[in-house]
Structure formats: C-alpha cells, structure tokens
Amino acid sequence: MPVTHQKRQQVLTIPPCEGEVLTVGKLNFAYPDGHVALRDINLNLCNGDKVALVGPNGAGKSTLMLHLNGILVGRGELMVAGMPLDEKNLPYIRAAVGLVFQNPDDQLFSPTVFEDVAFGPLHMGLPEEDVRARVETALGQVYMSEYRDRLSHHLSVGEKKRIAIATVLAMDPQILILDEPSAGLDPRARRSLINLLRELPITMLVSSHDLAMVREVFPRMVIMDRGQIVADGLTSDLMEDEALLTLHGLEKP
Amino acid sequence: MPVTHQKRQQVLTIPPCEGEVLTVGKLNFAYPDGHVALRDINLNLCNGDKVALVGPNGAGKSTLMLHLNGILVGRGELMVAGMPLDEKNLPYIRAAVGLVFQNPDDQLFSPTVFEDVAFGPLHMGLPEEDVRARVETALGQVYMSEYRDRLSHHLSVGEKKRIAIATVLAMDPQILILDEPSAGLDPRARRSLINLLRELPITMLVSSHDLAMVREVFPRMVIMDRGQIVADGLTSDLMEDEALLTLHGLEKP
Amino acid sequence: MLYAPAPLHIPDGFLNLVISLLFWVMTVIMVGLAISKTSQSLGGKQVPLMGIMAAFIFAAQMLNFPVAGGTSGHFLGGALAAIVLGPWAGILVMTSVIAVQGLLFQDGGLLAMGANIFNMGILTAVIGFGLYRTVIKANKGVRLAVAGIAAWLSTVTAALLTSLQLWLSGTSRLEIVLPAMIGVHVLIGLGEAVITVVALAFIEQARPDLLKTEKVAAYGGRGWIVAGIVVSLIVVLFSPLASSDPDGLERIAEDMGFLSLGLDAPYQVIPDYTVPFLGETALSTIVAGIVGALVLLGLMVLVGSMLRKRQTAK
Amino acid sequence: MHVDLFDRYSQGESPLHRLDPRVKVVVTILYIISNAVLPDGAWAAFGLSWVLVLVVNWVSELGIDYTFRRSFVALPFALAAVSAIFSPQGQPLTDWSVAGFSLAPTDFGLIRFGSILLRSWLSVQAAILLVAVTQFPDLIHAFEHLHVPAILTTIIAFLYRYLFVLTDEVMRLLRARTARSAALPGVKSGRNVVWRAKVTGNMAGQLFLRSYERSDQIYNAMLARGYQGQMRTLRAHIMTAFDWSLGALSFLFILLLQLVGRIA
Ligand SMILES: Nc1ncnc2c1ncn2[C@@H]1O[C@H](COP(=O)(O)OP(=O)(O)OP(=O)(O)O)[C@@H](O)[C@H]1O
Ligand SMILES: Nc1ncnc2c1ncn2[C@@H]1O[C@H](COP(=O)(O)OP(=O)(O)OP(=O)(O)O)[C@@H](O)[C@H]1O
Ligand SMILES: [Mg+2]
Numbered sequence A, B: 001m002p003v004t005h006q007k008r009q010q011v012l013t014i015p016p017c018e019g020e021v022l023t024v025g026k027l028n029f030a031y032p033d034g035h036v037a038l039r040d041i042n043l044n045l046c047n048g049d050k051v052a053l054v055g056p057n058g059a060g061k062s063t064l065m066l067h068l069n070g071i072l073v074g075r076g077e078l079m080v081a082g083m084p085l086d087e088k089n090l091p092y093i094r095a096a097v098g099l100v101f102q103n104p105d106d107q108l109f110s111p112t113v114f115e116d117v118a119f120g121p122l123h124m125g126l127p128e129e130d131v132r133a134r135v136e137t138a139l140g141q142v143y144m145s146e147y148r149d150r151l152s153h154h155l156s157v158g159e160k161k162r163i164a165i166a167t168v169l170a171m172d173p174q175i176l177i178l179d180e181p182s183a184g185l186d187p188r189a190r191r192s193l194i195n196l197l198r199e200l201p202i203t204m205l206v207s208s209h210d211l212a213m214v215r216e217v218f219p220r221m222v223i224m225d226r227g228q229i230v231a232d233g234l235t236s237d238l239m240e241d242e243a244l245l246t247l248h249g250l251e252k253p
Numbered sequence C: 001m002l003y004a005p006a007p008l009h010i011p012d013g014f015l016n017l018v019i020s021l022l023f024w025v026m027t028v029i030m031v032g033l034a035i036s037k038t039s040q041s042l043g044g045k046q047v048p049l050m051g052i053m054a055a056f057i058f059a060a061q062m063l064n065f066p067v068a069g070g071t072s073g074h075f076l077g078g079a080l081a082a083i084v085l086g087p088w089a090g091i092l093v094m095t096s097v098i099a100v101q102g103l104l105f106q107d108g109g110l111l112a113m114g115a116n117i118f119n120m121g122i123l124t125a126v127i128g129f130g131l132y133r134t135v136i137k138a139n140k141g142v143r144l145a146v147a148g149i150a151a152w153l154s155t156v157t158a159a160l161l162t163s164l165q166l167w168l169s170g171t172s173r174l175e176i177v178l179p180a181m182i183g184v185h186v187l188i189g190l191g192e193a194v195i196t197v198v199a200l201a202f203i204e205q206a207r208p209d210l211l212k213t214e215k216v217a218a219y220g221g222r223g224w225i226v227a228g229i230v231v232s233l234i235v236v237l238f239s240p241l242a243s244s245d246p247d248g249l250e251r252i253a254e255d256m257g258f259l260s261l262g263l264d265a266p267y268q269v270i271p272d273y274t275v276p277f278l279g280e281t282a283l284s285t286i287v288a289g290i291v292g293a294l295v296l297l298g299l300m301v302l303v304g305s306m307l308r309k310r311q312t313a314k
Numbered sequence D: 001m002h003v004d005l006f007d008r009y010s011q012g013e014s015p016l017h018r019l020d021p022r023v024k025v026v027v028t029i030l031y032i033i034s035n036a037v038l039p040d041g042a043w044a045a046f047g048l049s050w051v052l053v054l055v056v057n058w059v060s061e062l063g064i065d066y067t068f069r070r071s072f073v074a075l076p077f078a079l080a081a082v083s084a085i086f087s088p089q090g091q092p093l094t095d096w097s098v099a100g101f102s103l104a105p106t107d108f109g110l111i112r113f114g115s116i117l118l119r120s121w122l123s124v125q126a127a128i129l130l131v132a133v134t135q136f137p138d139l140i141h142a143f144e145h146l147h148v149p150a151i152l153t154t155i156i157a158f159l160y161r162y163l164f165v166l167t168d169e170v171m172r173l174l175r176a177r178t179a180r181s182a183a184l185p186g187v188k189s190g191r192n193v194v195w196r197a198k199v200t201g202n203m204a205g206q207l208f209l210r211s212y213e214r215s216d217q218i219y220n221a222m223l224a225r226g227y228q229g230q231m232r233t234l235r236a237h238i239m240t241a242f243d244w245s246l247g248a249l250s251f252l253f254i255l256l257l258q259l260v261g262r263i264a
C-alpha cells in the first residue's frame, strides 16, 4: 500500500509549542472482534492548538478520540494535561478533556438542558454554587442561556449540538475534542458553529468531513487513513497537495 | 417580511417541457399542532428535470416532499404522473414516486440488502422472477450488485445511502425524490453520489444544504423559507444573487 | 394514531382494592428481587441499557401491521425483552414501560399498576425466558419456534390473568369476559409470536453475540425453566377449559372446594367486601387459590434457586 | 419529526404547578384509592369527587373542562365491565335469554356498572391532572423522594428521554414502509398477513439493534463526563408550609368524601 507519509518536520512552520497538553506515542488498538483500528499513532497537541482530524469513513478518527479520555484503552503512551493516562488519573483526565460526540442525541441524556449541562460539574463533586455558575457560563458561551429549562428533546439539531458543546465547556476542559460537529447543520447554523470554534480560546482537536470549515478554522490538520496518521502539517500546505488529498478520499473544498 | 420572489418566467431559459410529471398547485399544510409548514406552494416538474430544493432548517422542504407521495395530505392541487393524488390513486402514485429519506437508516428495515430492495416490487405483487430482475438492475445502477446478501446493518453510511436509492429504483419510479442525500458522507462517498445523480436518466427533486453539490448537479433550483417558495430559477442565476441567498440563511459555496 | 392503548392495560376503577393491593405486593417482591439481581451482577452500563431498551419496547409497540378490514396488529414485547436481556432485566424494563404508560398516558391505572406489571411484565418474563431457556442448546429453528410459542403463550396468559382479576373484583362475569379476552388474544398472540420470532432471527443474524448460549445461561437457571414450564402448562390446560366450558370450571371448583378453606381470610380485610355474582363463593376462591398457588410456586422456585446459588458461591 | 404530542405537561404558573411534586403524587394516589373504596352507588360522594376535580382544573388554570375532554381514554375498557349489568344479584329488570344463557339486567348490576365507570372516569382525570401540572422529570424526582429505588427511577428517566428519540425513529421506519407500499393497476398488492407481520418483525429487530448500540454510545458519553455509577442531581425539593397545608387540606377533603359515601 503506497502511502505518502508527510514527515512531522513539516510542522515546524507552526509557532513553537508553549507546553504540550496532549501527547500520544505509538498508540495501537484493536477492537474485540480483531479489527485493528489504530496503528502506531503519534500526535502532540500544544496549548492553544486548533487541529483538524480528517480522513475517510472508517479511518479511525472516532476511535482515536475515544482513547483521549480513556473510554477505550489501547497499547502505547498517552499523556494528557501533564498526567499519564492510567486508572488513578482517569477522573482528572476526564475533567481535563471535553469530548463531544457526533450525534448530540448520544450526548444529551438528562431531561432538561440545565441538568444535562450540570451533569459533568456535579460528578466532579463541585459545590452547588460553582455548578450553577459553570452552567451559566457554558450556556452563555454557546448563546443558549435562555434554554436552561427547556427539555432537550424539543430542540432542533443545531440547538442540540450547541448544548452538547456546552455540556463539556461546563467542565472547564483544557482540551476540547469534537467529533464531526458540523454534519447535518444548515449553512447558517454551520456558520455560527464556525464562529464559536474560532472564538473559543481553548486547545481543540476536531474531526470533520467539512474541509471548507477546516480551512477556515484550523491552522493545523492531521490526515488519518486505515488507522494511521498519514499526514500532519499546516492546513494551507496540505490543502494544496491534491495528490495526497485524493489518495485519502478527500477533496479540496 | 420583504421576500424576493423570482418569477417563474426566469426559468424559460430551461428547455421547454416535454410533459409535466408533477404539478403542485396552491398547496397548504399545517401540522396537527397548528404549525403552518406549507403556504401556497406552486411547483411544476417536467420530464427529465433535475431540480434542487434548498432552504434553512425548518423551511418545510421535507414536509413538501412527504406530500408528493401522499404520506402527508394538505389542501391544494397535486397531479403526479398524470393522476390527481387521491385515496384511490395513492398506491399507484407510490409506484411512480420514489422517495428517499435523509437518513438511510430510516429507509432500510430488512435484514439483508436483497430483501430491502425487493420489498417494493414484492409489495406491488410482481412475480418472483420480475422481482429478482428488478433488484439486480437497481443494485447494478448504484454499483452495489455484490452487496445483495450483506446485512444492511453493517454497511457504511455511503453504502447504505446507495442501497436506499436502489430500494426506490427497483420500483421503477418516474420521479426520484431525495431528501438531503449528501449529509454525513465523506468527500469520496459524496463524489460518487454526485456522479450517480448526474448519470441517472430520471426526473428528480433533491433537497440539500450542500450548495456546492447543487451547483454541480442541478440546473434548476428552488429556494424555500418559512413554508413558502421564495425563488425558482436557474441555479447559475440564483447562486449569483448573494442578497437573496443571505436573506434565506444560505451561503454561496 | 401515534399511541394506541393496548387492550390489556387495566384502568383504575376496574379492580377492587384487595386485588389491586395483592398484585402490588407480588409485583413489589418480584421487582425488588429483580433490582437486587441486576445490580449485583451488572455494572453501571446496565442502567442506560435498560432505560433505552424500555424506550425500545415502548416505541416498538407503535409498530403495527395491517391485518384486515382496517384493523392492525400490535406488538407487546415482554417475551422478547426477557429472552434478549434476561428475565430480571426484562422485568425491570417492562415495569418501567408500564409505569410510564400508566403515568404519562393514563393507559392503565396507578392503583391497578401492580396487576398490570404482573400480567404483562412478570408473567411474560417467566414464560418467555423460562421456555426459551429450556432449549438454548438446541438448533436455531427449535429455539425460534419455542420463542414464538412463548410469546404467544405469554400474551394469552396476560389475557387470562386479566380476566380473572376483573372477575375476582366483581367487574365482569367470568363466562363472558374470559372467552372474549382469550379469543381476542389468541389472535393478537399470533402477531406477537411472528414479530418476536422474526426480530430474534434478525438479532441473531446481525449480532449473534447477544444471543450466545453462555450469555443466556448466565441470566438464570433451572428455577426459570421450572417456573416457565409450570405456568405454561397451567395456562394451556386452563384456558381452553375455562373459555369453552365455564360450567366445567365450576364443576372442578366444586370438586376441589376444600381449597377455599385456607384462602377465605384475605377477603375479610374489608368487611363490606363481596364478590358479586357469586353465590358460589367457592369458585372465586378456587381461582384465587390457583393463581396464588401458581405465583407462590414460582416465587419459591426462584428464591430457592437463588439461595442455592449464593451458597455455592460461598 | 416531532412527537411532542407525547408531552402531556401543560405550561403554566398556577400554585398547583408550583406545588411540591411529592404532595401531588401522594394526593393523587389517595384520591384514586378513595374512589376504589367508595361503595357502589355512592352517587353523592362520586359527585363531590368530581367537584374536586373541577376545582383543581380551575385552580391550575387549565380550563374547567381540561380533564373532561381527555377523560375517555379508558372508555374502550368499559366493554369488560358491561357483563356486570347482568349480575345475578339484585332484581331482574327484564328477562332476556340469549343462546341458553339467561341474561337479565338487574338493578344491582346497573348500579355496579355505573359505579365502576364513574370510579374509572374520576381516577383517569386525577392522573391526567397530575401529569398536566407536573413536569415529568419532577415526577421522577418525587418518586425518588418517596423511596422508589433509584435504579427504577433512573431507568424511567432514560426511558423518558429516549422515548422521543426512538418513537421518532419508529415513525420514520413506518413512513419508509408506507412510502414503498405501492401497487400496480390490476395487481393485488401487499401479499399476505404473514409476510406483513414478518416485515414488521424485521423492523422490530432493526430498532432493537439500533437502540442497543445507541446505549453503548450513551454510556460512553456519561463516562466522558465523569459518571462513576450513581446519578447526582441539583434539584432539591423542599417541602414548604404551603405544601404541607395543601396536602393536609386535600387529605381532609378525601376523608370527607369517604364519610359522605358511607353515610348517604
Ligand atoms: N465497536 C466496534 N467493533 C468493531 N469494529 C469497530 C467498532 N467501532 C468501529 N469499528 C471499526 O473501526 C474502524 C474505525 O472506526 P471509527 O469509527 O474510528 O472511524 P471514523 O474515522 O470515525 O469514521 P467516520 O468518518 O465514519 O466517523 C472502522 O473500520 C470501523 O468499522
Ligand atoms: N410532526 C410535526 N409536527 C409539528 N411541526 C412539525 C412537524 N414536523 C416538522 N414540523 C415543523 O415544520 C417545519 C418544517 O419542517 P421540515 O422538516 O419540513 O423542514 P425542512 O425544511 O425539511 O428542514 P431541515 O433542513 O431541517 O430538514 C419546521 O418548523 C418544523 O419544526
Ligand atoms: Mg467517526
């Protein structure tokens, strides 16, 4: 299988790291049925990095993301927010990593918006006033403050998506991990998501099939295919490499 | 609400009609809870027309499509394939109109691909050899012949989407109606969907948020907003009218 | 129609206090057992699973199919839930479904909920799982056939017990309500059987891991088999007899009149409580006796097997 | 698609909406028990019970006929009680003989039948009132406070949340089937009942697997947000003096109903 492997050196054009918040070293993972979903993944995220993770369906993007807060556990090294990921650190790591799934219906399981956003802070054991304050702030960040008492199942897809993001913002994470946040949004909702992601001053790793959004929001881009990272570099560079894009089922927007 | 109403006359640049296969006249519809979803819809489709239906979330696109084979019934005139839509003609109209839902999971309810594609022809009471022949042809049209015995549950989204289209092609419809066919596909799968739609020699009405695809495939475009058709004309013209697009929550690709 | 009330959900007002409370007690015991069994053997993952399975049952009951003349068949789902999730989880799932149907849609009463849960959640789990458990080692065809029979029987049983409860409450005359209820549900049960079998076949095809022999075996053992077979036998013998020949039922009642002696007491709880239509009080107590004995037998077998297991674990 | 029709809660700001849900649950259950133990033919007490329902309708700003209009859900079940009319106790009013059975409506039977229907009709209205003035999540919390085991209330909370997701899914599956249930002129469509039941069974299987797999996703989402086995909540329900007194008042009224029912 001839794979174009862009060397990590290409990334040096990105301003030097202020402190690594996420380090993945030689991560391997196979699903119980034997399907190998990750092969030798190496990835570093620096403080404030906004990185897009792209690649065809089945590349292993979601699988990788599920490793980053310990929902799946593979072989390899994982350092998150300065802590190695192990049994003992897990609760702290879950507080440091905010993971938003692709389908908001998988994310919102409480009856009301308020309870859903409060779920994370409550389970971190925060006192009541802090929980309330965090919920308010998080809802404010996604412009959904007046939705606190609504029932989650009455919301439109775009609204659910924002609430799903608020549920992790309320945990005040150091890293935000979003799985395909723009799928299914109409152009206006997509635009306001783009603005939100641009404004949030937080390290983020976002998987997406929407390369136009990737170009607008993320300076750095990582391409996965068949469980491997096949390229990692400046979005502006990689987007010009049409051969690379085509090889991995992508298309210049 | 100042609405730019592109007059139907603009469409005259489209080659003259060979025969109307679909006529919607002054269609109105309100959901049981009182929400008015369609207001005075007028729309004609000629034989071989490929028309895109665009507009923001909640515009009423899906609602309109559900009227076209009688799943929803509003007030107004509806002629499909030369028959007025009424109780008596309904089963025949369902044979003439192939409706594909946005989410392929909504379309596929049988265990194997074969059974799913065979449902329509079987329900129509065709003899077994005809059913088999139709299934083969339909699967061939979407390049999925070797998937006949697969479980639809285990397919990728892109594959499911093709099967969903095959389920209606097997009914040999005169009009194909697709609700947001490209949502959630990766770039490669989307590209092959675009090629498929371009190749199929059949009248079609397709709703989409993917204006780039609309520009590539559909010569004619209809914009809906708040239950009304606010523009109907050549895609190339409407795409240049940025004021119109912005007004209706759209964005030039 | 979005939500069609099923004919087995007894509303409030149709059962008297004694019957309502009696079945509440039995339901609480069984649900309590189910809670202790599920929370001791399963992790936190089980709770969202059961919640969603309950929503599944609820939603699946909206699946209908045209039968004839504008009517349509519906799906109840108790047997399927018990077979796939195990009897204890099945009981909890059905309990939640019936509770929400009663609370939110007034489909079934609150006071009558104990009886409704017992008829449609607990008995269906006993029969559905018990019968299926006897053949888990058999080939696919046999297992599916037995699952179908179990689904059909559990529907008929629920109808049977519902008629008995109505009759014991003095709401209906047995010789009218029993044939009517059983007659209808013999047909409804056929739809239930087909849907259960096909759904199981589907699951087996797509996710065979969910129906593995070891997995089903881990849900429960001999107690369920015995309870399932005993209850099924009683139903099979009892219902045709009862529905075709109510006089025959009375004759048996007279022959076995002695049973009434021990069971008179509960009816004295409320002094002015009477069983209307029944000069023949013996008949009512006999039936209550059979139902009670049956339930007790089931409970004893279950508790016994649980105790045995605990002991061997220690 | 919106299955909002499922939500029976009616938005409002009445004192009843604000009443502690525990009080509402307990009073509703007491009221239903009260109906169950009222003797047959206690028309005055039944009437008074209805007055209570009407008053609550009015106080909760739902409109006085709110529950009346929705109260006929249990009506089909009345069929099961029809045979009570022909009770052998009491005086026969006429004498009908059908196929060997002697079916004579009796005065006792009619009273019995009427009482059963009234009890059911009143109880249904009480249950409708309960869910019309209480958000379902509050109702679940009330049951928690009333010591219903947490595992059950949690299952029910999930059931409620996913009810909407899965019923939407069913509606879409049904739609898909309808959309392809076509016919050709002159050909019999729809094959036979068994085939149609089989298709429905397949839909049930599909739905099952999707639900099952979705539950994995949700568990992951809960883990990702720090779930460690038990649910926590901020919704503290504290009984105020108002709650206590309204509860006591209702209790007294129900006692009065019983008194009226037994004296009259
Ligand atoms: N539970 C599972 N068991 C076995 N294989 C799985 C499981 N989940 C995913 N896979 C497989 O692992 C591979 C990676 O899946 P993953 O969901 O990570 O892909 P992805 O890159 O997120 O794709 P998409 O763009 O479609 O979301 C795929 O081939 C998939 O079929
Ligand atoms: N079953 C329903 N009951 C009440 N209102 C509904 C129902 N289904 C849709 N609506 C409302 O009708 C309007 C039109 O909905 P429709 O689904 O047709 O929009 P759409 O144009 O297809 O949007 P999208 O791009 O999100 O698919 C929306 O405001 C929606 O909230
Ligand atoms: Mg993914």
Ligand SMILES: [Mg+2]
Pocket: B061, B062, B063, B179
């Ligand atoms: Mg739509």
